[in-house]
Amino acid sequence: MRRFLLGNTRLLIALAIVIALTFMSPVFLTKDNLLNVLRQMALLVILSIGMTMAIITGGIDLSIGSVLALSSCLAASFLKRGDSMWPGVMVAFAIGGAAGLLNGIMIAKVKLPPFIATYGMGWITRGIAYVYMGGNIIYGFRPQFRFLGAGYLMGIPMPIIVMACVFTAFYIFLHRTVYGRNIYAVGCNEAATRLSGVRTDRVIIMVYTLNGLLVALAGLLYIARLNAAEPVIGESFPLEAIAATLVGGTPFTGGEGGITGTLFGAFILTLLSNGMNLLGVSSLWQSAVLGSVIVLAILAEEVSKLLTGAGPRLKRISPSP
Amino acid sequence: MPWERDVNMTPQLVRAESQPSPRARASILSKVPGVLYAFIFFIAVFGVRARGFLSLANLVNVSLQGSILAIVSLGMTLVIMTGGIDLSIGSVLSLAGAVTGLLLHGGSPVPLAILAGLLTGMVCGAINGFLISRLNFFPFISTFGMMGIAQGIALVLTDGASLPGFSPAFRAIGDSVVIGIPLPVWIAGAVFGVIYFFLYKTTFGARVYAVGGSKQVARLSGIPVSRVLLSVYTISGFLAGLGGVVLISRMNSANPTVGAGYEFDAIAAVVIGGTPFSGGRGGIGGSILGAAVISVLKNGLNLMGLSAPWQLTVIGLMITAAIVVDVMIYNRKS
Amino acid sequence: MKKAMKICLAMCLVLVFVALGVAQAAEKPFEIVIILKNLVNPVWIDMKKGAEDAAARYGAKLTALAPLKADNNEEQVRAIEDSIIRKVDAIVLIPSDSKGIIPGIEKANKAGIPVINVNTKAHGGKCETFVAVENYDAAFKVADAMAKKLGGQGKVIILEGVPGAQSTMDLNAGTVDALKKYPGIKVVASQTAKFQRAEAMRVMENLLQRYPDIDAVLAANDEMALGAVEAIDAAGKTGKILVSGLDANADAVKAIAEGKLTMSCDKRSYQQGYVGVEMAVKFLRGEKIPERVVIETTLVDKSNVDQYLKK
Structure with missing residues (x-):
């Protein structure tokens, strides 16, 4: 029992926040509000799944916010034309995929550090988005498209359904296929993985391309929900997705962790902002509260590791052959 | 993430991956070529195309504009050399400025207010260092948390408004010309000198490089890894505090969000300057050049009157191109 | 590898020169620089358009600068410093921090470059004129009209801008002061949505859980108002909750016509930019210009929305 409790700190933190909010706000534990929280976290979860994969390979993707802005802006302008929404959707995936592919090539082939490659990509794509939009905002999409973000299926908001599908697909991909195993292997030890015959460069390129596609999907959900596209969107997304991943227990060292933890990480972060709104926490305090909770979450995990005897991270990882 | 990654590799693999040359430690400009070319290239282009760029007045202007970035980049260099990162410096800079501004408004003497600002920075840095060195936090997450906390406190302290108008004695820091x-x-320059001394003339410097090379090897060879990390983050926080004091003096007002974004500029300056995230290599000379490149780019594009959206794109292309060239030169050499 | 490097370098060169081709220096006409808060919000884009049209009419050469980090005070000061080095003839300035911008204005004063202050008042330094749209007054006007529309009774939510920004403080003060006159109106929550539509939608969704029975939302700009409108629409409460914005941008006007948004306030951003440059040119020609030009703001609601739709 003790081991279980200490081994699932994230679950416990989420539970603790849920219980606290239930007592502090009468409207928190209602079906409507819970659906609301799930709907709000859908976007973050989709983005964080890609981020988690990048971090598992020992990388990072700082470009997701900007790529999301560019892909959704271009998609929006196509969505406004013609009779069908599909060209717009295709454009979004094409741009997301291309940006991800480029990131992957820069990292795997040109050997740029992931931080820098994706940071540069972020500047460039954001710049193009601004230039392309010329300061305008595109708004008012067809109902067929808006259904994706604002519609309901059997009483459940669409974003939640999309999130569930994406999560299931990637859970299977990561844990039941050889591709998933390779992603972990690259993160554990790239050189050894290469020596064992895996084309590690392809694995890395695949991860960033998938990430780009997920970003495009998130962008479509976003503009469908918001009913508008503008180049400024998503500036805080990279840090939010990284925070969700790390709070979820996937470390930067790579090779460990997974998207289940990330799901909890995103849940905790979304709960916090929902709770702060419900409790009427002053705008000025919000960033301080968020920062403190992130630190406390990780602190709780470290303490639990000490208690279960897993030991601090540095000592736990033994040198690989 | 590349930083900290060498932790789970044997020394041989570290060497195979990052190829530290024996000279890397000795030279402050260990990997300068790429960024130096970029620097010369930008100066040439702006010299031809931007009016007033190559004037003495602009040289003074751009060095003034770049000085704060240079100060915080020096702290960031030490952090990145140990294989870490400090995302909190922008917020800490704002917070230190807010504390100094509040004290000045409360009528406390200028030296005391400055000291308080510097101390604020140091304390934030020390908390980062403590979490990272003693509690094994990842640098990214600890400093990310601090980023939110410091920003929040700065906003709460100032009630979200900027504090204007300081005494001439305080304004002299940012305004006077010597x-x-x-x-x-x-x-x-003085910060550069002091860090240069510690990094290359004392055992502290050798320890910073060793910790960045491999924490395990450093620990096994008797280096007090925790203490090195603690001091590195404290220095970074202190320099962010110093940057905050100088910036609010220059702006003659303490805005609670003025430092936002400095962390990414500083990281870019360090990495363009040839200090890689893997740690254990690089030097402060490159970071100064990196800070200069970023400041010159912004200044030159303003002088040419390029509008903001284009500036974003051009800076992104330039930074990426500078690094790509750098990495290519590096790969070719090895 | 060598070849790849050469290609890379060549590409850099081409890109830079293409980019630089945009900014060609001209000789004779007045050179005016307009420094905006950012180029993210439609308000500033409209203002830039106005400024460009005025420059075209008076034959002046205009460049528009804005901080890359939206609303960053230091970058605005840098833009002034760089414009001084460029020896421009006049600076049209929209400060994002009324106090933090002062050192920049003082430097321009010292260099003898006239500064025309537009939209947000600078609290120091010497400006030739202030083309004023008081955010405080505009917010006051809207809040007052909304309170009247509510009959002086009800629960309202305020959506604030970016914490710490000058406009946030002015707009918030205007709204709060107007509502103070109506004791029957209770502000149940005042939260930031950072001037952004998406953020406002998220905040509003959360607030609607806690306060399902509110009567009105007062947003400090149209973007946030439209985000709130989406959230209210999704909750099926359109029409039951009044929503007001500020700026009267194109989307908002459309939403007013559709009945989703109750009212907004036209701050005439285009006009502000136009008049700012016009004043600069007149000053440079040696004409006398007034110390303060007031741009009238107009409430936009269902009654007069048609004339805005035509624009």
Whole structure:
């Protein structure tokens, strides 16, 4: 029992926040509000799944916010034309995929550090988005498209359904296929993985391309929900997705962790902002509260590791052959 | 993430991956070529195309504008050399400025207010260092948390408004000119000198490089890894505090969000300057050049009157191109 | 590898020169620089358009600068410093921090470059004129009209801008002061949505859980108002909750016509930019210009929305 409790700190933190909010706000534990929280976290979860994969390979993707802005802006302008929404959707995936592919090539082939490659990509794509939009905002999409973000299926908001599908697909991909195993292997030890015959460069390129596609999907959900596209969107997304991943227990060292933890990480972060709104926490305090909770979450995990005897991270990882 | 990654590799693999040359430690400009080319290239282009770029007045202007970035980049360099990162410096800079501004408004003497600002920075840095060195936090997450906390406190302290109008004595820090060079530039120079001394003339420097090379090897060879990390983050926080004091003096007002984004500029300056995230290599000379490249780019594009959206794109292309060239040169050499 | 490097370098060169081709220096006409808060919000884009049209009419050469980090005070000061080095003839300035911008204005004063202050008042330094749209007054006007529309009774939510920004403080003060006159109106929550539509939608969704029975939302700009409108629409409460914005941008006007948004306030951003440059040119020609030009703001609601739709 003790081991279980200490081994699932994230679950416990989420539970603790849920219980606290239930007592502090009468409207928190209602079906409507819970659906609301799930709907709000859908976007973050989709983005964080890609981020988690990048971090598992020992990388990072700082470009997701900007790529999301560019892909959704271009998609929006196509969505406004013609009779069908599909060209717009295709454009979004094409741009997301291309940006991800480029990131992957820069990292795997040109050997740029992931931080820098994706940071540069972020500047460039954001710049193009601004230039392309010329300061305008595109708004008012067809109902067929808006259904994706604002519609309901059997009483459940669409974003939640999309999130569930994406999560299931990637859970299977990561844990039941050889591709998933390779992603972990690259993160554990790239050189050894290469020596064992895996084309590690392809694995890395695949991860960033998938990430780009997920970003495009998130962008479509976003503009469908918001009913508008503008180049400024998503500036805080990279840090939010990284925070969700790390709070979820996937470390930067790579090779460990997974998207289940990330799901909890995103849940905790979304709960916090929902709770702060419900409790009427002053705008000025919000960033301080968020920062403190992130630190406390990780602190709780470290303490639990000490208690279960897993030991601090540095000592736990033994040198690989 | 590349930083900290070498932790789970044997020394041989570390060497195979990052190829530290024996000279890397000795030279402050260990990997300069790429960024130096970029620097010369930008100066040439702006010299031809941007009016007033190559004037003495602009040289003074751009060095003043770049001095704060240079100060915080020096702290960031040490952090990245140990294989870490400090995302909190922008917020800590704002917070230190807010604390100093509040004290000045409360009528406390200028030296005391400055000291308080510097101390604020140091404390934030020390908390980062403590979490990272003693509690094994990842640098990214600890400093990311601090980023939110410091920003929040700065907003709460100032009630979200900027504090304007300081005494001439305080404004002198950002405004005065000594022998034709603005004081902030002298301050950046002095910081460079002190860090240069510690990094290359004392055992502390060798330890920073060793910790960045491999924490395990460093620990096994008797280096007090925790203490090195603690001091590195404290220095970074202190320099962010110093940057905050200089910046609010220059702006003659303490805005609670003025430092936002400095962390990414500093990281870019360090990495363009040839200090890789893997840690254990690089040097502060490159970071100064990196800070200069970023400041010159912004200044030159303003002088040409390029509008903001284009500036974003051009800066992104330039930074990426500078690094790509750098990495290519590096790969070719090895 | 060598070849790849050469290609890379060549590409850099081409890109830079293409980019630089945009900014060609001209000789004779007045050179005016307009420094905006950012180029993210439609308000500033409209203002830039106005400024460009005025420059075209008076034969002046205009460049528009804005901080890359939206609303960053230091970058605005840098833009002034760089414009001084460029020896421009006049600076049209929209400060994002009324106090933090002062050192920049003082430097321009010292260099003898006239500064025309537009939209947000600078609290120091010497400006030739202030083309004023008081955010405080505009917010006051809207809040007052909304309170009247509510009959002086009800629960309202305020959506604030970016914490710490000058406009946030002015707009918030205007709204709060107007509502103070109506004791029957209770502000149940005042939260930031950072001037952004998406953020406002998220905040509003959360607030609607806690306060399902509110009567009105007062947003400090149209973007946030439209985000709130989406959230209210999704909750099926359109029409039951009044929503007001500020700026009267194109989307908002459309939403007013559709009945989703109750009212907004036209701050005439285009006009502000136009008049700012016009004043600069007149000053440079040696004409006398007034110390303060007031741009009238107009409430936009269902009654007069048609004339805005035509624009």
